[in-house]
Amino acid sequence: MNDNIPIPSRTEIRRASAHIFEMLLEWFPDIIQSVDSDGQIIYVNRKATDLLGYTRDELLGMNVRDLYAPEIMEKVEKGFAKLKDSGNLAGIESVVCDKEGTRIPVEIRSFAVYDNNGKFVRTFSILRDIRDIKELQNTLIHTSRLAAIGELASCIAHDISNPLAVVKLYGELLAGQISQLRAEGDEENAGRLADAVEGVQKSAEKIEKLVNHLRDFSRSQEAGNELVDLRQTVEDALFMITNKITKGNVEVVRNWPEGESFYVRGSASQLEQVFMNLFSNACDAMAEVPEPTIWIQIEPAPASEGSPPMWVCNISDCGSGIGPDHIENIFKAFYTTKGKGKGTGLGLSITRNIVRRHGGEISVNSVVGKGTTFSIQLPCWVDE
Numbered sequence: 199m200n201d202n203i204p205i206p207s208r209t210e211i212r213r214a215s216a217h218i219f220e221m222l223l224e225w226f227p228d229i230i231q232s233v234d235s236d237g238q239i240i241y242v243n244r245k246a247t248d249l250l251g252y253t254r255d256e257l258l259g260m261n262v263r264d265l266y267a268p269e270i271m272e273k274v275e276k277g278f279a280k281l282k283d284s285g286n287l288a289g290i291e292s293v294v295c296d297k298e299g300t301r302i303p304v305e306i307r308s309f310a311v312y313d314n315n316g317k318f319v320r321t322f323s324i325l326r327d328i329r330d331i332k333e334l335q336n337t338l339i340h341t342s343r344l345a346a347i348g349e350l351a352s353c354i355a356h357d358i359s360n361p362l363a364v365v366k367l368y369g370e371l372l373a374g375q376i377s378q379l380r381a382e383g384d385e386e387n388a389g390r391l392a393d394a395v396e397g398v399q400k401s402a403e404k405i406e407k408l409v410n411h412l413r414d415f416s417r418s419q420e421a422g423n424e425l426v427d428l429r430q431t432v433e434d435a436l437f438m439i440t441n442k443i444t445k446g447n448v449e450v451v452r453n454w455p456e457g458e459s460f461y462v463r464g465s466a467s468q469l470e471q472v473f474m475n476l477f478s479n480a481c482d483a484m485a486e487v488p489e490p491t492i493w494i495q496i497e498p499a500p501a502s503e504g505s506p507p508m509w510v511c512n513i514s515d516c517g518s519g520i521g522p523d524h525i526e527n528i529f530k531a532f533y534t535t536k537g538k539g540k541g542t543g544l545g546l547s548i549t550r551n552i553v554r555r556h557g558g559e560i561s562v563n564s565v566v567g568k569g570t571t572f573s574i575q576l577p578c579w580v581d582e
């Protein structure tokens with residue numbers, strides 16, 4: 199045994215322990231705060247200043263209520279009252295605001311501290327930033343909703359196929375009657391029947407095309423490796439929303455060199471969804487515009503050193519435009535400004551996912567009251 203090692207006194211041990219404890223609180227990865235019975239903040243650790251953007255002095259001069267979002271103040275007061283009564287609250291989700299006003303979702307654990315007479319004197323709370331967890335939860339909900347939509351699309355496609363085959367068959371049988379009527383010299387009825395049969399056959403073809411698209415959609419989560427012509431994909435997407443375009447009296451202006459193709463590698467049905475979402479949003483945004491127009495332009499992107507050759511496709515409208523407060527949210531899942539039941543807010547988030555899965559990027563430029571342009575860049579097809 200080494201007799202030279204000095205044995206620390208009790209006071210020294212206590213001081214060292216207090217120092218370690220202080221350091222632990224200070225560097226703890228979650229906010230630790232203590233507030234008095236009026237809600238005045240009396241202690242915060244370093245994480246609080248980092249996350250909320252206030253200095254320690256600013257925080258120590260504040261009431262804890264100033265940190266919560268105003269819209270949840272009633273809930274905060276109830277939580278505070280419950281904490282005083284029950285002594286602790288565990289795993290409560292809430293929202294605090296940083297100095298800029300940005301909402302931060304947090305999970306709170308709180309303990310009440312009482313004096314010797316049982317009087318409530320202060321709280322001690324741990325606030326965990328759960329933005330990442332929330333984001334992950336949203337992605338999971340989003341993914342499972344997409345899977346459900348895919349399954350539904352596949353069921354609908356299957357259920358429509360059989361009655362559609364019957365409609366087509368009767369159409370053909372009726373077409374056979376036309377020549378018989380003509381042979382009997384009944385030109386008037388033959389003409390009427392011919393018009394009706396043409397209507398049935400055209401509608402059946404349209405339904406068949408839609409069913410095929412639904413089927414493709416349900417498979418569209420698979421990564422594609424097809425040779426896709428963006429021009430054709432744009433035309434297919436326009437076909438799919440013909441109704442919306444016609445109803446909205448929307449003019450479509452195509453701007454690309456005649457006869458040229460714009461090949462990319464990927465999934466035609468996924469890219470068709472991209473354009474459908476963009477056209478559909480453009481139509482919605484131009485509901486109040488006197489001459490609604492969608493401009494579509496495809497051309498090679500300007501060459502840039504170190505990056506592969508890309509196509510750039512601009513989809514412009516002259517609709518309501520998107521305000522600066524909204525523009526940073528539009529690609530987030532479930533963000534919509536459309537009324538309840540009108541939009542899911544998934545369109546642009548799916549669109550961006552698909553474009554990125556194809557090695558591309560999407561950006562937006564918008565002027566309120568003038569219109570919006572979405573630009574999609576996608577790598578050109580290169581033979582391997």
Ligand SMILES: Nc1ncnc2c1ncn2[C@@H]1O[C@H](COP(=O)(O)OP(=O)(O)OP(=O)(O)O)[C@@H](O)[C@H]1O
Binds near residue numbers: 535
């Ligand atoms: N061309 C546009 N002009 C003006 N606002 C747009 C345009 N495109 C998108 N937006 C805005 O972005 C929001 C999000 O669009 P997104 O396509 O993701 O969802 P949505 O259209 O609201 O719902 P869904 O696509 O499910 O019908 C829209 O609610 C709208 O406010």
Ligand SMILES: [Mg+2]
Binds near residue numbers: 478479541544546
């Ligand atoms: Mg949309």
